[in-house]
Amino acid sequence: MKNKLTKVGLLAGIGILSATQLTAQTPVNEVKPFAPESEYRTWSIGAHVGLLNQSNLIGLRRRFDKTEQSLGYGLYVKRQILPGFGIQAEYIGGKVTGAYEDNSNRFDTKMPWSIAISGNVTLANINWRHHQGIIKPYLNFGLGALGFEPTTEINGTTTTYEQTTKLFVPGGVGLKFAVTPDVAIDLGYRLNLVQSANFDGVSHGGAKDIFSYTHLGVEFALGNKSKPFLGNSNPVSAMQKDYQAQYDEILAQKAALEAQRAENEKLQAQVERLYADLADDDGDGVANRYDKCPDTPEKTKVDGSGCPLPEPKAPVVQQVVVTDEDRRVVDEAIQNLEFDLGKATIRQPSHASLNKVAALLIEKNFSLKLAGHTDNTGSMQTNLRLSKARAEAVKAYLVSKGANPSRIEATGYGPNQPIATNNTAEGRQQNRRVEFTLY
Structure with a gap:
């Protein structure tokens, strides 16, 4: 498990270093502030891999106190509506596992599929400071459905449940590192609230189950490369830059x-x-x-x-x-x-x-x-x-x-x-x- 964490961390470091080097070498297309949507590319696709587990960073209760990491993977298609907001359809698959510290009881929940529609808010595109930010923090929230098949081992007895489909609420944060105007490294953390108490195969207490997904991926902008990607645009900063240029011309x-x-x-x-x-x-x-x-x-x-x-x-x-x-x-x-x-x-x-x-x-x-x-x-x-x-x-x-x-x-x-x-x-x-x- 430590090897999995080390690999993910190494990939993140390589992605950040590449972003810093390549962004300085790649020219960025610019348009006037608040230009019509037709002046931009608005579609992108992404893929990511990461770690699924039952732990969380906000201290919510969980039944199995021993954290075990499992491989997760996903794909998404995003439509950028505004420079700071987009809507994406996302698929996530993999397996979530957990156990007691004494290994007396454990569970393995296969997650063949999940589909969610999420809103994505890019915080770097709504401030005055960065015209073209290399690092872009974002928030993600939405609603989806997932299919899961829990298997439990309780006091030596193994039980496998049939696949169940339930709603879940994904929400998280992340950072995107601009490699080029068309490519970004995506490092994110997702907390998923499943509308079921049986995601881990144990429904005692009726509390809804939670699993997290820490991932590293890449996003590609689609369309005509002569146009900038709307997700890289910061109209507030661009307006400031445009006004500064006009002011400098007046002074001249x-x-x-x-x-x-x-x-x-x-x-x-x-x-x-x-x-x-x-x-x-x-x-x-x-x-x-x-x-x-x-x-x-x-x-x-x-x-x-x-x-x-x-x-x-x-x-x-x-x-x-x-x-x-x-x-x-x-x-x-x-x-x-x-x-x-x-x-x-x-x-x-x-x-x-x-x-x-x-x-x-x-x-x-x-x-x-x-x-x-x-x-x-x-x-x-x-x-x-x-x-x-x-x-x-x-x-x-x-x-x-x-x-x-x-x-x-x-x-x-x-x-x-x-x-x-x-x-x-x-x-x-x-x-x-x-x-x-x-x-």
Whole structure:
């Protein structure tokens, strides 16, 4: 008998160890919390072997005080109704034996068959802690019928009774160890209350008989393996996980929004610094940044560096003639004009063409109108400010090269005068421009 107990214990240990190793290697299919039943597999089958005896763990009275173990076996089919509850039809067979300590009396009850319908509650599937538990405790309770044939040996007299069929009430507890999403080791203890006082062949006192069944088995989920088994599902924990993922996504979106807001503030600060660089405190048309004579009296004519021009000896009327070559120089400057993205900073490749325009203005005393334009991306206020700033930047550069600021007019029109559609990238590129009008 000790050998039987040792074998059962060894099988339990091997099952638990296999569950721990294989579960970590097998991916688990997941569906949304509270998904319809069609998203799961709901049927499973199981088989088990174990030990039958007349003892029990709760101290109920028994007639034969010497515990003897006998081999039992069983099969069951289970239909999972909810993640934490299933109904199973189960067969158990074997033999239950017992005796007095002095071996004066004993009984052997053959149990060819028993059929029970039981409810199975999986406790691990109704808590918040484990999304996919490796160890799942469960409770089992139900009602069934069994056939039994008791044989007694009382004071040397052996009596065999005919097979009798009676109702019995099974109830128990157990642990299931997940080996894979489809396979579980089943370790359980079942207490069975027989609705008869003659299960052990002795009916004195009229008390109903009890026998227990300690078993080790395996359960297999049936159906399409692309779907998870409903008995492994924990919708409460899955809902917590789903909500946590949504919360993490909201935090990520919030962080991205804060980063964009910081970038916008940085761009705003750059635009404000640009305006500060282009300020003209003495109103002579030369920005403070380039003004070498910052305190010029109001309405004083100044040169490109902001210093007063010498008084002309006599007015000279000069006819302005713009040649094709002059227009080519201006067109080249327009084609080569580049700014930093979203800024009014002129890039280095544009300087050579602008230098030619400055030389042309100085040499022929031309007047120049600068008109800044943008596409319709962004707000109207930002686009008007940026177009004006870019036109002023071109003027400031030409003035820094000696051009007369009084002959240069800088205006910003924002997106109000497009020359192409703003619905395409190419059209928007054409609309972002600074026009030069020489006269």
